[in-house]
Amino acid sequence: MPYIKDDMKKKDSEKLDDMKKEIYEAVSAEAQKLSDENKHTEEDQQKPAVEKTADDEDDKKSADIDSLMTQLTAGEKSLAEADDRFKRLQADFTNFRRRSTQEKSEIADVVLQGLIKDMLPILDNFERALAVEGDDIDALKKGIKMVFTQFNEVLVKNGLETIKTTGEKFDPNFHQAVMRVQDAEKEDNTIEQELQKGYIVHGRVIRPSMVKVVSN
Numbered sequence: 001m002p003y004i005k006d007d008m009k010k011k012d013s014e015k016l017d018d019m020k021k022e023i024y025e026a027v028s029a030e031a032q033k034l035s036d037e038n039k040h041t042e043e044d045q046q047k048p049a050v051e052k053t054a055d056d057e058d059d060k061k062s063a064d065i066d067s068l069m070t071q072l073t074a075g076e077k078s079l080a081e082a083d084d085r086f087k088r089l090q091a092d093f094t095n096f097r098r099r100s101t102q103e104k105s106e107i108a109d110v111v112l113q114g115l116i117k118d119m120l121p122i123l124d125n126f127e128r129a130l131a132v133e134g135d136d137i138d139a140l141k142k143g144i145k146m147v148f149t150q151f152n153e154v155l156v157k158n159g160l161e162t163i164k165t166t167g168e169k170f171d172p173n174f175h176q177a178v179m180r181v182q183d184a185e186k187e188d189n190t191i192e193q194e195l196q197k198g199y200i201v202h203g204r205v206i207r208p209s210m211v212k213v214v215s216n
Helices: 002-131 137-157
Strands: 160-162 175-181 191-196 199-201 204-207 209-214
Touching: 002 137, 137 160, 175 191
Parallel strands: 175 209
Antiparallel strands: 160 199, 191 209, 199 204
């Protein structure tokens, strides 16, 4: 009888172990199933978020592109306006330069016409002098002197000035030294003699005086 009891106890123990094993395996399987379901649930929950983030990024990119296109359109409009203003200014400048050139030419013509008109009486006197017959040298000299005086007056009237040389110091802006001489009674760079007159018109030298300069 003790042997039978031990045998039954052993079988019960083995059966209990088998039941525990089955229960453990069943619980493990259920736990794995729940874990798999939770994993899929989390993935499903995250998937819309990812898709939503992607959509947001696409919307942002689209908005950026629209903004850039707006800026580009505004820039092209500003460039076109600037180009139009430049073309108008260029046309205005071309017209101004043409008018200025024309006005200068007209002014030059008026000045020249005035000068020639002032010289016409001199031309008349030359013709009268040449028309005089005979060998009266004094009369000829008197006529030439009168014409010279009249001619000089016309030139002075139109802005001609004679450059001073007598007793002046040599100035390269107004004089041209063609000879140098020694003269102990005069200072260096003093003009000794004028060889050819120099002239100024309205403050500008048109011909310097040719002079002889003291150089001790």
